[in-house]
Amino acid sequence: MPGGYHERILRVNLTDGTFKIQPLPKEWIKDYIGGDGFGARLLFEEVRAGTDPLSSSNKLILGTGPITGTLWPMSGRTVFISKAPLTGIWGESHVGGFLGAELKFAGYDMLVVEGKSERPVFIDIHDSDLQIRDAGDLWGLTTNEATEAIKKKNHDPDYQVAAIGPAGERLVRFSSLIINHARAAGRTGMGAVLGSKNVKAIAVRGHGAVEVHDREAFTELAKKAHSRVRENPQAREMGKWGTWVLTAVKQEIGELPTLNHQTGVFEGWEKLSGDYIRPRFTVTDRACFGCSLGCKKMNYIPDGPFSGTLEEGPEYEGLMAFGSSLGIDDYATTLKANQICNRYGMDIISAGATIGFAIESYVKGAIGVDDTGGVELAWGDNEQTIKLLEMIGKRDGFGDLLAEGSRIAAERLGRGTEKFAIHVKGMEVSGQDGRTHRSIGLGHATAARGADHLRSLVVVDQLGYEDVAAKRWGADKLPEIIDPYTEKYKATAVVESENAYCIRDTLIVCWYSVSWPPIFWMEDFAEMLPLATGEKHFSKVENLTRIAERQVTLKRIFNAREGIGKADDNLPDRFTKEPMPEGPGKGQVVDLEPMLRDYYTLRGWDLETGLPTDATIKRLDLGWARDFS
Numbered sequence: 352m353p354g355g356y357h358e359r360i361l362r363v364n365l366t367d368g369t370f371k372i373q374p375l376p377k378e379w380i381k382d383y384i385g386g387d388g389f390g391a392r393l394l395f396e397e398v399r400a401g402t403d404p405l406s407s408s409n410k411l412i413l414g415t416g417p418i419t420g421t422l423w424p425m426s427g428r429t430v431f432i433s434k435a436p437l438t439g440i441w442g443e444s445h446v447g448g449f450l451g452a453e454l455k456f457a458g459y460d461m462l463v464v465e466g467k468s469e470r471p472v473f474i475d476i477h478d479s480d481l482q483i484r485d486a487g488d489l490w491g492l493t494t495n496e497a498t499e500a501i502k503k504k505n506h507d508p509d510y511q512v513a514a515i516g517p518a519g520e521r522l523v524r525f526s527s528l529i530i531n532h533a534r535a536a537g538r539t540g541m542g543a544v545l546g547s548k549n550v551k552a553i554a555v556r557g558h559g560a561v562e563v564h565d566r567e568a569f570t571e572l573a574k575k576a577h578s579r580v581r582e583n584p585q586a587r588e589m590g591k592w593g594t595w596v597l598t599a600v601k602q603e604i605g606e607l608p609t610l611n612h613q614t615g616v617f618e619g620w621e622k623l624s625g626d627y628i629r630p631r632f633t634v635t636d637r638a639c640f641g642c643s644l645g646c647k648k649m650n651y652i653p654d655g656p657f658s659g660t661l662e663e664g665p666e667y668e669g670l671m672a673f674g675s676s677l678g679i680d681d682y683a684t685t686l687k688a689n690q691i692c693n694r695y696g697m698d699i700i701s702a703g704a705t706i707g708f709a710i711e712s713y714v715k716g717a718i719g720v721d722d723t724g725g726v727e728l729a730w731g732d733n734e735q736t737i738k739l740l741e742m743i744g745k746r747d748g749f750g751d752l753l754a755e756g757s758r759i760a761a762e763r764l765g766r767g768t769e770k771f772a773i774h775v776k777g778m779e780v781s782g783q784d785g786r787t788h789r790s791i792g793l794g795h796a797t798a799a800r801g802a803d804h805l806r807s808l809v810v811v812d813q814l815g816y817e818d819v820a821a822k823r824w825g826a827d828k829l830p831e832i833i834d835p836y837t838e839k840y841k842a843t844a845v846v847e848s849e850n851a852y853c854i855r856d857t858l859i860v861c862w863y864s865v866s867w868p869p870i871f872w873m874e875d876f877a878e879m880l881p882l883a884t885g886e887k888h889f890s891k892v893e894n895l896t897r898i899a900e901r902q903v904t905l906k907r908i909f910n911a912r913e914g915i916g917k918a919d920d921n922l923p924d925r926f927t928k929e930p931m932p933e934g935p936g937k938g939q940v941v942d943l944e945p946m947l948r949d950y951y952t953l954r955g956w957d958l959e960t961g962l963p964t965d966a967t968i969k970r971l972d973l974g975w976a977r978d979f980s
Contacts, residue, residue, distance in 0.1 A: 353380055354564030355417030355883045360393075361459040363474055363483065365548055366407065366466030370481040375460055381886065382972070384857035385416035387443060388902050389461055390432035394441075395905060396979055397465075400912035404436040404540070405522060405547040407467035413454065413513075413553065414461050416858040418883050420452035420561040420640070422573040424580050425861030427452040427640025429536070436540035436547075437524045437701065437756050438777035440910045441799040444527070444541045447639035447647075447861065448534035453511040456557030464548065473501060473552040478559065486551040490520060493694035494529040501554050513553045516696030518744045519546035523754040525701035525779075529693055533647070533663035534639070537698035539778060539800055564885030572879055576865065577643055586863045590636075590644035592625030594667035597782075599624050601667075604835070605934030606787045608780075609675045610730055611707035612773050612925055615784050616934040619680025623670045628682050637663060644863060650686055656734070657687040665689035665699060671782035672703025677710065678730030688740055695744030701756055704779035706739050708757040709749075711771040718764055724748040773923045775802035776915065785926045787936030788812065790841045793946040794849070796920045799906035806856075807849035810868050812841070823847075823870050838942050842949030844870075850899035857902070901971040904954065904963050908976050917961030920947055 352358055358375040375389075383389055390412045402408045412432040419426055429451035435442025454462060457478050464474065471486040484504075489497045494516040502510050511531060518526040519542030526542030527535045536542075545551075563569045580586050588596050598620055601607035605615040621627055632652065636645035652660040665673070665685050673679060673688040692699045712718045713728035720727060726749055728735065742750025752760050757772035757779055773780045778801025785792020790809035795802040811820040812835045821829045824843065831839035851872040855862075858876070865875040873892045880889035888894050910919075921927075922941055931939045951958050955967030968974060 353417070353884045353886055354562055355421070356380065356385070357455070357458050357460050359459050360461045360463060361476070361481070362463045362465065363481070364466045365464065365468040365472070365483065365550065368483050372459075380884070381888065382898065383902065384854065384880075384889070384898060385460065386414045386419075386430050386859040387432070387853065387856040388898065390414045390430060390443070391902050391905050391909070393461070393463065394432055394434070395909050395976060398434050399979070402434055404434045404439060404442075405543060407548065409434050409544060409547070411464040411541065411544045411548070412461060413464075414859070415451045415455050416860075417880070418563075418858050418860065420455035421563055421883065422570055423641065423860065423879070423883075424573070424576050424864040425639060425642045426858070426864065427642075428859040428861060429454070429530075430856060430859055431528060431536045431541040433541060433544045435800065436522070436543040438539060438801050440776060440801075440913050440915055441906050442539035442541065443800055444536040444538045445805070445856065445859065446528070446530055446534050446536040448511070448530045449640045450511040450513055450530045450534075450555060451859065452640045453555045453557050455561050456559045457555055458557065458559050462553070464545070464550065464553070466548070468549040471549050471551055473554060474550060475505070476553070476555045476557075477505070478557055489551045491517065493517065494696050495532050495694055497552055498529075498532060501552055505554065505556070507556060510554050510556045514696070515542040515545050515551060516694055516744070518695040518697045518754070519543055520551075521744075521746045521754070522546050523697060523743060523746065524756045524759070525698040525705075527692075527696050527698050529696050533693055535693065535698070538700065540698075542696045563883045565882045569879070569882040572882060576875075576879075579866065580863050581643055583863065583867055585867055586644055589646045589863065592629060593646045593648050595623075595625035595628055595648075595670065597667040598670055599626075601782065603935075604787055605931065605936040606784045607675050608671055608782055608784060610678055611676055611704070611711045611771065612780065612784060612923075613711075614932050614934065615787055615936060617675035617680070620675065622680045622682055623674045623685070632682060632686070634661070639861070642861070652683045652686060655683050657683045660687050660690055662686055662690040662693065664693075668782050669699045669703075672699050673736060676703055676707050677736055679733055679736065681733055684733040684736060687737055691737065691740045691744065695740070697740070697744060700781050701779045702740060702743060704773060705743070705753050705757045705760065706736060708760065708768070708771050708773065709739070709753060712764070712768045715771070717766050717768045717771070722749070722764060770924055773925060775922060776800075776919055778802050780923070783808075784931075785922060785941040786931040786939040787934070788835050789838055789941060789946070790835075790845050792922055792926060792941040792943065793841050793845050793950060796922050796943055796947070797845075797950055799903070799910060806852050807845050808852075809841075809844045809848050811844065811870065819868055819870065836936065836939055838946045841946050842953055845950060846953045849903060850896050853899035853902050854895050857898070897971065900954070901973065904967060904971055905973060905976065907956070907963060908973065911962050917947070917959065920961055
């Protein structure tokens with residue numbers, strides 16, 4: 352057995368109430384490594400084209416990687432994979448915490464949830480004790496209430512519980528899974544997949560171990576990796592401030608989404624920055640499995656309309672989604688909004704962006720009180736934001752429409768509201784803007800799950816890594832590589848970053864578990880993986896690169912079955928036709944076409960269709976994928 356794996360896939364069939372343990376195909380290890388890769392292969396084979404994401408035919412996959420649960424820094428992450436209710440295409444959502452490690456300790460590399468239960472249930476995995484248990488008394492509870500109830504039922508506070516809230520039960524298309532109160536598998540609607548199957552939660556407890564191939568050498572390398580993390584200046588900043596550190600960075604470069612991405616600078620940004628938040632509201636730091644940074648922050652509101660609110664977060668994306676993007680400069684509101692999303696089980700990015708879509712549609716006269724059910728919308732309205740979130744979570748009134756996400760809501764409303772729905776392939780754009788950061792524009796446009804900031808985010812053109820960029824790509828390319836306002840060479844940076852992120856998501860680890868910036872990750876992975884697994888071919892960067900290319904292309908073929916092609920690799924008109932009105936990037940727009948041509952060429956995809964060529968399919972050993980429709 353290769354180190355790092357149990358070579359066991361656990362399946363639960365909700366329709367007939369059975370569990371089955373299957374061997375992990377050995378060739379998958381060599382071809383996909385784990386995590387995101389295993390999930391891509393399984394979902395492609397078992398969920399056919401045209402499957403309704405909310406039907407019993409869809410599947411939810413919980414994946415781990417070969418170093419999940421080991422001594423390697425930040426090795427507790429988990430990925431949820433399914434056909435996405437929000438977009439109807441490839442869906443994945445990654446989350447930190449301890450759930451992935453617990454599944455490995457229980458003896459499984461993957462969990463596959465299939466079929467549909469006739470009644471509310473929760474899945475209980477306690478090592479080899481596997482049960483589908485009644486959840487009738489849990490249905491309707493918030494995620495934190497359900498989590499505590501399950502731990503109490505099992506008389507064990509160390510259970511790791513991934514729960515849906517009322518939003519998942521009501522099939523809100525961007526509903527999430529919340530792991531132990533605050534860790535969110537947020538994007539693409541994984542909570543709705545579980546809700547459609549009448550599953551309230553997945554609870555896991557394990558008492559085993561994860562054995563690596565060369566324990567002594569792996570342990571020594573892991574110690575060095577932990578030291579590097581602690582010594583990394585940016586990692587130390589993240590440990591102190593969390594992702595709040597990004598608010599000031601984004602404001603400085605003019606990329607802080609404001610008023611539904613209308614501009615990139617926000618007058619009230621300082622009240623959404625770490626310097627302001629930490630001394631006033633932070634109670635303690637928290638960390639995920641194997642983490643020495645503790646970038647998660649528990650915060651408390653002592654006074655005001657939301658006094659008494661105690662909650663972890665929000666991350667930068669939450670500060671943006673419920674702060675600058677809605678014209679709100681009040682941290683207490685963003686924390687309360689984050690708490691509602693956690694307890695109802697909703698993705699903060701899509702929730703905030705959909706509210707922003709509604710406000711802009713209302714303010715600019717495209718919709719009125721007849722459409723909103725009497726609700727008046729305005730920028731900077733703290734109380735109305737909280738009210739709308741609760742309406743969405745309950746699918747109450749106007750919230751029922753917003754629960755479909757901005758793309759579907761715009762399609763139903765019409766009247767020009769489509770231009771205010773800031774999404775790619777149905778997923779709302781996160782806290783970046785291609786007008787002032789061209790590489791993220793390309794990354795948003797081409798990502799498999801839609802507007803994605805976590806699969807290829809380039810930092811050398813944003814945070815001043817001139818020496819790094821010159822070392823990697825050569826001094827001749829340096830001016831264009833680090834210039835955020837030019838399209839030249841951005842595809843090179845995006846493809847290389849996407850490949851590195853892809854391997855990261857097969858392991859699965861956090862951003863700061865290896866070298867920084869990400870363009871050097873492959874060398875770290877190539878040194879570590881053979882020690883963990885014993886698979887010598889992982890020691891070559893070119894082999895890891897080919898594995899990454901295979902996974903990116905397989906996801907592309909999955910989406911192609913659903914009708915996704917070049918026309919869908921696009922950005923909202925806001926980024927391509929509306930010049931940035933102010934700030935450092937004033938006057939800038941994204942010229943996507945030259946970046947797409949470069950990207951397709953590097954990927955081996957056809958320039959006209961955006962689909963993999965026959966030569967690429969052959970080179971990546973994906974011919975088998977032609978047999979699945």
